Amino acid sequence: DAKTTQPPSMDCAEGRAANLPCNHSTISGNEYVYWYRQIHSQGPQYIIHGLKNNETNEMASLIITEDRKSSTLILPHATLRDTAVYYCIVRVVGFQKLVFGTGTRLLVSP
Amino acid sequence: GAVVSQHPSRVICKSGTSVKIECRSLDFQATTMFWYRQFPKKSLMLMATSNEGSKATYEQGVEKDKFLINHASLTLSTLTVTSAHPEDSSFYICSASQGLENTGELFFGEGSRLTVL
Helix, strand or coil: CCCCECCCEEEEECCCCEEEEEECCCCCCCEEEEEEEECCCCCCEEEEEECCCCEECCCCEEEECCCCCEEEEEECCCCHHHCEEEEEEEEECCCCCCCCCCCEEEEEEC | CCCEEEECCEEEECCCCCEEEEEEECCCCCCEEEEEEECCCCCCEEEEEEECCCCCEECCCCCCCCEEEEEEECCEEEEEECCCCHHHCEEEEEEEECCCCCCCCCEECCCEEEEEC
């Protein structure tokens, strides 16, 4: 699996958009970009994934650059409950396991 | 989304004893399950992959005789920490896959915190 690079920590004010970047410059054509988050002392929670098109669901939006070498997870209106470690992972289609990097610790403050 | 449940959520045991952690997929059949461990303020480290009815595949550096994994049915995998020692104290997390060939997400359990005294 390609490796990803994320900033170790970010801060965001409650109600504002949180934009979490991820670099995956060695991504292959058959690798998807996944985002998970882990709230303290809980198991990881799936957020969103995509291949090359931008994706949106009820939790977040995923913006993938045209060359696929980086992506941004957007939480449009961050709440205190969004405080968590966010992991960006690339994964080969049909290759099931997820290998976690160090992630970004997002702190949402009032 | 699908639900994966782990039991127990917390366990404290004496050094030298064995501890079993269960991982169940509650509303789907999981052909493959994964076990992770996590130390405080660290990321998840993949320990092993288990497929129903076959032996688990362990990641490099993980002792298979220390961490016994059994995946006897499509809804249950167990991790047994044998002869536990304080350095085995950790947060253990399982995840399950429906075995899709496409981009199916993995579903994670709530985690089990093991403390070895």
